[in-house]
Amino acid sequence: MSDNLLDKVNTLKIQLAELKNELMRQPFERKVCIGELKYGRNLDIVVKYDGSEVVINSERNSFDYIHPSDIIRYADGWSESRFYELQEAYNTVKNLKFHAGCIHQRQNWDLKKMIIVRRYTWSQKYYNMRKDASDGRMPLHEYEKFQGMYEKVAEITSKHRTSNTVLVDELLRLGMIKLKKEETRLAVNTWPHEHPEGLLGVPCEVCNYPYGSAWINDPLPEKTLAFLRGL
Numbered sequence: 055m056s057d058n059l060l061d062k063v064n065t066l067k068i069q070l071a072e073l074k075n076e077l078m079r080q081p082f083e084r085k086v087c088i089g090e091l092k093y094g095r096n097l098d099i100v101v102k103y104d105g106s107e108v109v110i111n112s113e114r115n116s117f118d119y120i121h122p123s124d125i126i127r128y129a130d131g132w133s134e135s136r137f138y139e140l141q142e143a144y145n146t147v148k149n150l151k152f153h154a155g156c157i158h159q160r161q162n163w164d165l166k167k168m169i170i171v172r173r174y175t176w177s178q179k180y181y182n183m184r185k186d187a188s189d190g191r192m193p194l195h196e197y198e199k200f201q202g203m204y205e206k207v208a209e210i211t212s213k214h215r216t217s218n219t220v221l222v223d224e225l226l227r228l229g230m231i232k233l234k235k236e237e238t239r240l241a242v243n244t245w246p247h248e249h250p251e252g253l254l255g256v257p258c259e260v261c262n263y264p265y266g267s268a269w270i271n272d273p274l275p276e277k278t279l280a281f282l283r284g285l
């Protein structure tokens with residue numbers, strides 16, 4: 055084959071793969087009667103796929119607890135082996151795992167890393183200074199110094215605090231703040247403003263997904279999806 059023809063074949067292959075993927079992601083809904091259960095009830099199931107997630111419900115019975123011996127008569131097109139196939143698909147869907155991180159974060163990051171998160175609050179010395187300032191008992195040149203300090207203390211102790219460790223060290227040395235709370239936490243459960251090594255909300259280097267911003271589910275196997283679509 056000429057190079058030109060090979061190029062065309064490769065382009066077609068890519069287009070075909072894209073088309074297949076698009077078809078796989080088409081939403082569907084199936085309402086199926088599998089057969090008749092003991093006591094004259096029908097075993098009906100509903101399968102819904104919205105393009106990313108599949109939900110399988112059986113109307114009156116929890117599908118988990120149904121055994122082929124509960125089925126006294128199969129509907130057309132159904133048999134014990136097909137029932138087992140459905141049960142396998144059901145279990146596959148049920149056991150899909152959800153993750154807070156993308157595939158790269160799960161591979162490349164240390165998701166079990168523990169860090170010590172410290173929170174600080176005003177020291178008595180800072181509190182007194184603040185009171186003197188608000189009561190007007192502070193000489194002007196000291197008041198100017200206090201204003202600079204006020205911003206620094208707020209940066210470390212307020213709700214919108216930062217994890218500026220240099221500033222923390224400086225304020226501790228000056229006796230302006232004191233330790234309020236110390237806890238050992240997972241880095242993935244900690245925001246970067248709480249600790250420089252916090253990973254919560256930090257974007258992936260590869261795909262830019264911010265850690266913990268959604269739940270990412272394991273992909274549904276093509277085989278399972280094709281089986282459910284064919285019901």
Ligand SMILES: [Zn+2]
Nearest residue numbers: 156158258261
């Ligand atoms: Zn990623």
